[in-house]
Amino acid sequence: MSASELKNDLFLRALAREPVSRTPVWMMRQAGRYLPEYRASREHAGSFMDLCRNADLACEVTLQPLARYPLDAAILFSDILTIPDAMGLGLYFEAGEGPRFRKTVRTAEDVANLPVPDAETDLDYVMRAVSTIRSALNGSVPLIGFSGSPWTLATYMVEGGSSKDFRHLKAMIYDQPEIAHQLLDKLARAVTDYLNAQIRHGAQAVQIFDTWGGALSAEAYQAFSLRYMKQIVDGLVREHDGRKVPVILFTKNGGLWLESMADSGCDALGLDWTINIGEARRRVGHKVALQGNMDPAVLYASPETIRAEVKRIITDFGDYPGHVFNLGHGITPQVDPEHARVFIEAVHEFGSR
Amino acid sequence: MSASELKNDLFLRALAREPVSRTPVWMMRQAGRYLPEYRASREHAGSFMDLCRNADLACEVTLQPLARYPLDAAILFSDILTIPDAMGLGLYFEAGEGPRFRKTVRTAEDVANLPVPDAETDLDYVMRAVSTIRSALNGSVPLIGFSGSPWTLATYMVEGGSSKDFRHLKAMIYDQPEIAHQLLDKLARAVTDYLNAQIRHGAQAVQIFDTWGGALSAEAYQAFSLRYMKQIVDGLVREHDGRKVPVILFTKNGGLWLESMADSGCDALGLDWTINIGEARRRVGHKVALQGNMDPAVLYASPETIRAEVKRIITDFGDYPGHVFNLGHGITPQVDPEHARVFIEAVHEFGSR
Numbered sequence: 280m281s282a283s284e285l286k287n288d289l290f291l292r293a294l295a296r297e298p299v300s301r302t303p304v305w306m307m308r309q310a311g312r313y314l315p316e317y318r319a320s321r322e323h324a325g326s327f328m329d330l331c332r333n334a335d336l337a338c339e340v341t342l343q344p345l346a347r348y349p350l351d352a353a354i355l356f357s358d359i360l361t362i363p364d365a366m367g368l369g370l371y372f373e374a375g376e377g378p379r380f381r382k383t384v385r386t387a388e389d390v391a392n393l394p395v396p397d398a399e400t401d402l403d404y405v406m407r408a409v410s411t412i413r414s415a416l417n418g419s420v421p422l423i424g425f426s427g428s429p430w431t432l433a434t435y436m437v438e439g440g441s442s443k444d445f446r447h448l449k450a451m452i453y454d455q456p457e458i459a460h461q462l463l464d465k466l467a468r469a470v471t472d473y474l475n476a477q478i479r480h481g482a483q484a485v486q487i488f489d490t491w492g493g494a495l496s497a498e499a500y501q502a503f504s505l506r507y508m509k510q511i512v513d514g515l516v517r518e519h520d521g522r523k524v525p526v527i528l529f530t531k532n533g534g535l536w537l538e539s540m541a542d543s544g545c546d547a548l549g550l551d552w553t554i555n556i557g558e559a560r561r562r563v564g565h566k567v568a569l570q571g572n573m574d575p576a577v578l579y580a581s582p583e584t585i586r587a588e589v590k591r592i593i594t595d596f597g598d599y600p601g602h603v604f605n606l607g608h609g610i611t612p613q614v615d616p617e618h619a620r621v622f623i624e625a626v627h628e629f630g631s632r
Numbered sequence: 633m634s635a636s637e638l639k640n641d642l643f644l645r646a647l648a649r650e651p652v653s654r655t656p657v658w659m660m661r662q663a664g665r666y667l668p669e670y671r672a673s674r675e676h677a678g679s680f681m682d683l684c685r686n687a688d689l690a691c692e693v694t695l696q697p698l699a700r701y702p703l704d705a706a707i708l709f710s711d712i713l714t715i716p717d718a719m720g721l722g723l724y725f726e727a728g729e730g731p732r733f734r735k736t737v738r739t740a741e742d743v744a745n746l747p748v749p750d751a752e753t754d755l756d757y758v759m760r761a762v763s764t765i766r767s768a769l770n771g772s773v774p775l776i777g778f779s780g781s782p783w784t785l786a787t788y789m790v791e792g793g794s795s796k797d798f799r800h801l802k803a804m805i806y807d808q809p810e811i812a813h814q815l816l817d818k819l820a821r822a823v824t825d826y827l828n829a830q831i832r833h834g835a836q837a838v839q840i841f842d843t844w845g846g847a848l849s850a851e852a853y854q855a856f857s858l859r860y861m862k863q864i865v866d867g868l869v870r871e872h873d874g875r876k877v878p879v880i881l882f883t884k885n886g887g888l889w890l891e892s893m894a895d896s897g898c899d900a901l902g903l904d905w906t907i908n909i910g911e912a913r914r915r916v917g918h919k920v921a922l923q924g925n926m927d928p929a930v931l932y933a934s935p936e937t938i939r940a941e942v943k944r945i946i947t948d949f950g951d952y953p954g955h956v957f958n959l960g961h962g963i964t965p966q967v968d969p970e971h972a973r974v975f976i977e978a979v980h981e982f983g984s985r
Contacts, residue, residue, distance in 0.1 A: 496905040576799060
């Protein structure tokens with residue numbers, strides 16, 4: 280079997296809006312704390328970043344959900360903040376506080392001094408993880424690479440960590456937009472290089488996570504988030520090893536802006552659960568595939584409820600090509616792994632043609 | 633002058649979609665921590681709830697922003713969680729943690745045992761504040777009463793405080809919807825009684841704050857949030873003292889659902905900043921007035937930027953009746969009060985006809 284042959288290509292075919300025998304399914308954050316085997320690996324590794332930095336451990340946790348469930352894609356286990364960390368900001372995690380940076384980026388000088396990391400050398404641990412996982416998958420399912428969007432990375436870099444109102448970055452975009460544009464352009468170049476390196480090392484699709492784009496006004500979203508995701512899409516290697524490499528854009532709380540996202544040149548949009556997927560399909564037409572969109576909180580409910588919600592979403596999407604089933608955001612740590620199984624099996628049942 | 637005469641009725645006339653000489657303006661959370669005089673009153677009062685429970689102090693802080701700025705409406709100073717507190721859940725505030733309840737509501741029995749408070753007796757301190765403020769305003773500008781929406785109140789009651797994913801309430805709506813409906817119906821009845829009492833005591837308009845409705849799926853929003861806001865709108869006294877009493881619905885992150893909100897029977901929709909206000913107007917037509925929608929983070933920027941953003945929003949809304957200028961959410965504690973002044977004066981300048 281050649282490197283590009285796949286036993287299960289449902290995910291890539293759905294992203295290409297080709298007819299498939301069954302709706303493919305994966306879960307954002309599928310390698311995560313809801314799995315006891317993940318918690319064991321994490322404990323063994325030490326910190327979260329130790330897990331990300333060790334290719335064998337990153338591979339181990341990436342494969343854990345695939346060993347349990349009939350999923351149609353694997354996703355690289357890593358953090359969205361690897362790029363700012365490689366820029367020298369000093370990523371660390373404080374218990375219960377989320378990610379933090381030792382240095383923040385707030386002035387023109389701060390931005391000018393930021394290096395654009397070389398993905399092959401400065402983020403070599405990510406590339407080793409990609410190669411290791413791709414090899415371990417052995418063509419069973421495709422491997423998804425990913426990055427945070429420039430806007431989302433910038434929120435952490437400028438605020439110094441998680442934020443409720445993105446006070447400093449928003450003051451920057453409104454008051455010193457040229458500094459914000461310099462930062463976002465630098466980040467877009469770094470993300471492009473990073474995703475292209477992931478593709479070279481074996482990622483067969485890539486997703487850009489714009490977790491905080493939805494906190495922007497309609498106008499600012501276009502100028503400060505979508506614009507830089509377009510720049511990345513334009514710069515990505517879109518074919519590798521004889522196969523198209525699809526790009527998925529996911530702006531959480533971006534439901535109002537789907538038309539402009541679909542015009543970005545990407546292959547698919549990730550949807551959170553606030554929009555009905557049938558309405559989303561009518562709005563974007565056949566321009567892109569759609570990925571989503573069950574509320575992850577449904578996994579707290581009973582098996583019957585989970586099955587009913589999966590069936591509703593598949594029915595609402597309708598009998599068209601181009602649907603990848605997923606949650607509308609990451610699976611949460613408190614979910615019972617057996618409920619995740621019910622979810623995945625329900626997609627197999629109701630998504631079969 | 634009769635009790636219902638007003639020196640400045642721009643706000644009420646804009647809500648009625650009548651032509652006005654200038655776009656009226658007020659700010660959500662205008663009596664708040666960004667004002668040094670508020671912080672002084674708060675310190676003097678003791679706790680936040682002590683401030684709410686003392687009619688004279690509540691009146692004092694309500695009037696503070698009106699003494700500083702040419703605002704077109706006052707809003708009752710109170711908390712959105714007064715109703716659950718009156719239901720016996722034991723509201724308290726933990727420093728940096730937001731509101732908490734000593735008791736949570738999670739079972740059919742918990743819901744059955746919840747009393748529907750009588751607004752006149754159980755929430756008499758709120759009614760005294762309304763009467764005191766209305767009297768102190770002396771017809772200068774209208775007084776807005778308010779309540780949290782049933783869904784939003786339920787999130788705090790079921791989770792026991794603030795929450796990121798509303799895990800327990802979402803499990804309830806998906807798995808035991810009948811319990812959730814009983815709770816939300818009880819809350820809708822309590823809110824109706826509460827707002828009607830505020831209207832009797834002098835509130836000349838009311839706003840329902842649905843802070844967390846935007847966390848629901850499109851389908852669940854209709855069934856578990858909007859439905860109960862409609863029930864309230866249907867039960868409200870819509871005319872008092874010879875004047876219409878307009879109702880404003882504000883669902884944060886509800887931009888996808890404006891059409892159904894506009895069909896609820898309310899007079900106006902509050903908009904956060906994620907939707908362009910011109911697009912919102914085209915979507916709802918002349919059915920309702922619109923209130924909003926500048927990102928409060930713009931107040932961190934320079935006076936020139938604040939003015940430019942005010943001008944853009946007024947231009948985007950267009951030359952139609954029915955716009956009340958506001959922020960898209962509450963003003964934040966770190967804002968310079970002089971920036972709030974620039975904002976309000978810019979609405980006066982660019983909103984004049």
